[in-house]
Protein backbone atom coordinates (compact mmCIF):
# COMPACT_ATOMS: atom_id res chain seq x y z
CA UNK A 775 0.00 0.00 0.00
CA UNK A 776 1.34 3.45 -0.82
CA UNK A 777 1.12 6.19 1.77
CA UNK A 778 -2.46 7.55 1.95
CA UNK A 779 -3.21 10.23 -0.66
CA UNK A 780 -6.01 12.77 -0.77
CA UNK A 781 -8.02 13.65 -3.92
CA UNK A 782 -7.57 17.39 -4.55
CA UNK A 783 -10.57 17.52 -6.90
CA UNK A 784 -13.59 15.44 -7.90
CA UNK A 785 -12.48 12.84 -10.40
CA UNK A 786 -13.38 9.51 -11.94
CA UNK A 787 -10.94 6.62 -11.92
CA UNK A 788 -11.80 3.45 -13.86
CA UNK A 789 -15.50 4.25 -13.62
CA UNK A 790 -15.47 5.12 -9.91
CA UNK A 791 -16.42 8.65 -8.84
CA UNK A 792 -14.00 9.99 -6.25
CA UNK A 793 -15.04 13.09 -4.35
CA UNK A 794 -12.59 15.88 -3.56
CA UNK A 795 -11.06 15.28 -0.11
CA UNK A 796 -11.40 11.48 -0.24
CA UNK A 797 -8.48 9.51 1.17
CA UNK A 798 -7.15 7.23 -1.57
CA UNK A 799 -5.12 4.11 -0.84
CA UNK A 800 -3.27 2.56 -3.76
CA UNK A 801 -2.56 -1.14 -3.26
CA UNK A 802 0.68 -1.53 -5.19
CA UNK A 803 1.11 -5.03 -3.74
CA UNK A 804 -2.07 -6.19 -5.48
CA UNK A 805 -1.21 -4.33 -8.69
CA UNK A 806 2.18 -6.09 -8.72
CA UNK A 807 0.46 -9.48 -8.56
CA UNK A 808 -2.42 -8.82 -10.90
CA UNK A 809 -2.58 -11.71 -13.43
CA UNK A 810 -3.90 -9.42 -16.15
CA UNK A 811 -0.53 -7.64 -16.17
CA UNK A 812 1.86 -10.26 -14.80
CA UNK A 813 2.48 -13.74 -16.11
CA UNK A 814 2.78 -16.29 -13.24
CA UNK A 815 2.10 -13.35 -10.97
CA UNK A 816 2.56 -15.19 -7.65
CA UNK A 817 6.01 -16.52 -8.52
CA UNK A 818 9.33 -14.92 -7.66
CA UNK A 819 10.83 -14.56 -11.13
CA UNK A 820 13.29 -11.65 -11.17
CA UNK A 821 14.32 -12.73 -14.67
CA UNK A 822 10.91 -11.50 -15.85
CA UNK A 823 12.51 -8.03 -15.97
CA UNK A 824 15.47 -9.06 -18.13
CA UNK A 825 15.55 -7.46 -21.56
CA UNK A 826 12.24 -5.71 -20.84
CA UNK A 827 11.92 -2.00 -21.07
CA UNK A 828 9.77 -1.61 -17.92
CA UNK A 829 10.39 1.73 -16.26
CA UNK A 830 10.09 2.18 -12.50
CA UNK A 831 9.55 5.90 -12.49
CA UNK A 832 5.79 5.94 -12.16
CA UNK A 833 4.72 5.93 -15.82
CA UNK A 834 4.04 2.20 -15.98
CA UNK A 835 1.04 1.78 -13.68
CA UNK A 836 1.45 -1.99 -13.40
CA UNK A 837 4.76 -1.51 -11.54
CA UNK A 838 4.99 1.30 -8.99
CA UNK A 839 7.77 0.60 -6.47
CA UNK A 840 8.26 4.37 -5.98
CA UNK A 841 4.67 5.50 -6.43
CA UNK A 842 3.62 7.91 -9.16
CA UNK A 843 2.75 11.52 -9.79
CA UNK A 844 3.56 14.55 -7.66
CA UNK A 845 3.95 12.48 -4.45
CA UNK A 846 6.28 9.97 -6.09
CA UNK A 847 9.35 9.09 -4.01
CA UNK A 848 11.89 11.95 -4.28
CA UNK A 849 14.66 9.54 -3.21
CA UNK A 850 14.08 7.34 -6.29
CA UNK A 851 17.44 7.92 -7.93
CA UNK A 852 19.47 7.82 -4.69
CA UNK A 853 17.62 4.67 -3.55
CA UNK A 854 18.42 2.81 -6.77
CA UNK A 855 22.07 3.90 -6.70
CA UNK A 856 22.52 2.83 -3.05
CA UNK A 857 20.93 -0.58 -3.69
CA UNK A 858 22.99 -1.21 -6.83
CA UNK A 859 26.28 -0.08 -5.23
CA UNK A 860 25.63 -2.09 -2.05
CA UNK A 861 24.69 -5.23 -3.96
CA UNK A 862 27.68 -4.89 -6.31
CA UNK A 863 30.03 -4.52 -3.30
CA UNK A 864 28.54 -7.54 -1.54
CA UNK A 865 28.83 -9.69 -4.66
CA UNK A 866 32.36 -8.44 -5.39
CA UNK A 867 33.57 -8.93 -1.82
CA UNK A 868 32.10 -12.30 -0.90
CA UNK A 869 31.42 -15.76 -2.22
CA UNK A 870 27.82 -16.50 -1.28
CA UNK A 871 26.89 -20.00 -0.17
CA UNK A 872 23.89 -21.68 1.39
CA UNK A 873 24.44 -23.74 4.56
CA UNK A 874 24.95 -27.45 3.98
CA UNK A 875 21.71 -29.27 3.30
CA UNK A 876 19.98 -26.19 1.89
CA UNK A 877 19.32 -25.47 -1.74
CA UNK A 878 17.66 -22.60 -3.55
CA UNK A 879 14.34 -24.48 -3.50
CA UNK A 880 14.33 -24.46 0.30
CA UNK A 881 14.53 -20.67 0.54
CA UNK A 882 11.16 -19.21 1.48
CA UNK A 883 10.09 -16.13 -0.47
CA UNK A 884 7.11 -15.53 1.83
CA UNK A 885 6.78 -11.97 2.99
CA UNK A 886 5.96 -10.18 6.21
CA UNK A 887 3.80 -7.17 5.44
CA UNK A 888 4.15 -3.82 7.08
CA UNK A 889 5.18 -0.30 6.20
CA UNK A 890 7.99 -2.04 4.33
CA UNK A 891 7.99 -5.69 3.24
CA UNK A 892 10.48 -8.09 4.81
CA UNK A 893 11.17 -11.79 4.28
CA UNK A 894 8.89 -13.78 6.63
CA UNK A 895 11.75 -16.13 7.53
CA UNK A 896 15.46 -15.23 7.72
CA UNK A 897 17.53 -16.46 4.79
CA UNK A 898 20.69 -18.08 6.16
CA UNK A 899 23.73 -17.52 3.94
CA UNK A 900 27.46 -18.03 4.42
CA UNK A 901 29.63 -15.21 3.14
CA UNK A 902 33.20 -16.16 2.37
CA UNK A 903 35.62 -13.28 1.75
CA UNK A 904 37.02 -13.45 -1.74
CA UNK A 905 39.55 -10.61 -1.44
CA UNK A 906 42.65 -9.99 0.65
CA UNK A 907 41.73 -9.50 4.37
CA UNK A 908 43.14 -5.93 4.63
CA UNK A 909 40.46 -4.78 2.18
CA UNK A 910 37.74 -5.54 4.74
CA UNK A 911 39.23 -3.36 7.45
CA UNK A 912 37.66 0.12 7.87
CA UNK A 913 41.14 1.67 8.51
Ligand code: HEM
Pocket residue numbers: 776777778838839840841842844845846847848849850852853854857
Ligand atom coordinates in the same frame (compact mmCIF):
# COMPACT_ATOMS: atom_id res chain seq x y z
C1 HEM B 1 14.80 1.74 -3.01
C2 HEM B 1 14.52 2.66 -2.09
C3 HEM B 1 13.20 3.36 -1.96
C4 HEM B 1 11.93 2.93 -2.25
C5 HEM B 1 11.49 1.57 -2.83
C6 HEM B 1 11.04 4.02 -1.93
C7 HEM B 1 9.65 3.97 -2.11
C8 HEM B 1 8.80 5.01 -1.81
C9 HEM B 1 7.37 4.99 -2.01
C10 HEM B 1 6.56 3.82 -2.58
C11 HEM B 1 6.87 6.18 -1.62
C12 HEM B 1 5.38 6.62 -1.61
C13 HEM B 1 5.04 7.27 -2.95
C14 HEM B 1 3.56 7.53 -3.07
O1 HEM B 1 2.85 7.52 -2.06
O2 HEM B 1 3.07 7.75 -4.20
C15 HEM B 1 7.98 6.98 -1.15
C16 HEM B 1 7.88 8.25 -0.66
C17 HEM B 1 8.94 8.99 -0.17
N1 HEM B 1 10.27 8.64 -0.20
FE1 HEM B 1 11.01 6.88 -0.87
N2 HEM B 1 11.76 5.07 -1.46
C18 HEM B 1 13.09 4.72 -1.48
C19 HEM B 1 14.15 5.50 -1.12
C20 HEM B 1 14.06 6.78 -0.61
C21 HEM B 1 15.20 7.62 -0.26
C22 HEM B 1 16.68 7.18 -0.41
C23 HEM B 1 14.69 8.79 0.21
C24 HEM B 1 15.39 10.03 0.72
C25 HEM B 1 16.70 10.18 0.73
C26 HEM B 1 13.24 8.71 0.14
C27 HEM B 1 12.36 9.69 0.52
C28 HEM B 1 10.99 9.65 0.37
C29 HEM B 1 10.09 10.72 0.77
C30 HEM B 1 10.48 12.06 1.44
C31 HEM B 1 8.79 10.31 0.42
C32 HEM B 1 7.47 11.07 0.61
C33 HEM B 1 7.17 11.87 -0.65
C34 HEM B 1 5.84 12.63 -0.54
O3 HEM B 1 4.97 12.20 0.22
O4 HEM B 1 5.67 13.65 -1.22
N3 HEM B 1 12.90 7.49 -0.37
N4 HEM B 1 9.14 6.26 -1.28
